[in-house]
Amino acid sequence: MSRILVVEDELHLAEGLRFNLEAEGYQVDVVETGEAALERLLPDAARFDVVVLDVMLPGKDGFTVMRELRQAGQFIPTLMLTARGHAADILLGFEAGADDYLTKPFELAILIARIGGLLRRREWLAAAIPLAPAPSEEAGDSFTFGDKSVHFDLLELHVRDQVFPLTLMEANLLHFLIQREGKPVPRKSMLEEVWGLHEDTDTRAIDNFIVRLRRYIERDPTKPRHLLTVRGVGYRFVAAPAGEK
Ligand code: CA
Numbered sequence: 001m002s003r004i005l006v007v008e009d010e011l012h013l014a015e016g017l018r019f020n021l022e023a024e025g026y027q028v029d030v031v032e033t034g035e036a037a038l039e040r041l042l043p044d045a046a047r048f049d050v051v052v053l054d055v056m057l058p059g060k061d062g063f064t065v066m067r068e069l070r071q072a073g074q075f076i077p078t079l080m081l082t083a084r085g086h087a088a089d090i091l092l093g094f095e096a097g098a099d100d101y102l103t104k105p106f107e108l109a110i111l112i113a114r115i116g117g118l119l120r121r122r123e124w125l126a127a128a129i130p131l132a133p134a135p136s137e138e139a140g141d142s143f144t145f146g147d148k149s150v151h152f153d154l155l156e157l158h159v160r161d162q163v164f165p166l167t168l169m170e171a172n173l174l175h176f177l178i179q180r181e182g183k184p185v186p187r188k189s190m191l192e193e194v195w196g197l198h199e200d201t202d203t204r205a206i207d208n209f210i211v212r213l214r215r216y217i218e219r220d221p222t223k224p225r226h227l228l229t230v231r232g233v234g235y236r237f238v239a240a241p242a243g244e245k
Pocket of ligand 1: 008010055056057
C-alpha cells in the first residue's frame, strides 16, 4: 500500500484529502507544519511514497521544506499545492525541487490522477526501459554522452567530476528526450507522456525544466548544444553535437 504524507495547515482541507485518499486505498499521514514534515521525512523519506506539500504553511513554508529535503538528498516524489495566480510560485516550487504542482483550488480527481502519475513514473523509471540505440557506452539504467552520464537508477547526472542529483521529474524528462534522440519532441507529448496530463495545461512548466537541465548539461546554457529548442514545437536532444567530442 502506498503511503502519502499530506503537509497542510488548513485542517478541513487536510482531513478532506485524508478521507478521499484513504478511499482510494492509500495510507495517509497528515502534518500541519513544515517543521513536522521535515521531522518525518529527513530521517527516512522512504517511509512515504509521495508527499503533497502546501506552499503556505506557518513557520517554514513549502519552498523551504522542499529545498531542505532535496539538499539532504531526499528525492521522494513531491507535489506542491500553490495559490492560483501566483505563476512565480510554480517556478519557485520547481527551483526548490518539486516534481509536480497543482494550483488551489483544485479538483480532487485531478489530484488523485497526479499522485497516481508520480507513483507510476517512479515504477516506470525503476523498470529501466532500454534506451534506443544512440552513442551510448553503457546500456540499461545509464546513458553516456560526451563527458556526461545520466544514471537513471540513482537519479544522478555526472558531468566530468561533478555529480548533480536529479529530481524524479528531471530524470523522467531527460529519459524521454534521450529515447527520442535527434527528433523534435512536442511539448504536448512531454506533458501527456512524462507528466500524464491530458487536460489543457500551461506548458511553461516544461520550459522551466529545460532551463534547469541545460544548467546541468550545457557548457553555456544560453547556447545549448544538447537540449535544443525547436521553435513552435518543443525540444530536441542531441547526444553528439557536430564539432564536439
Ligand atoms: Ca496552507
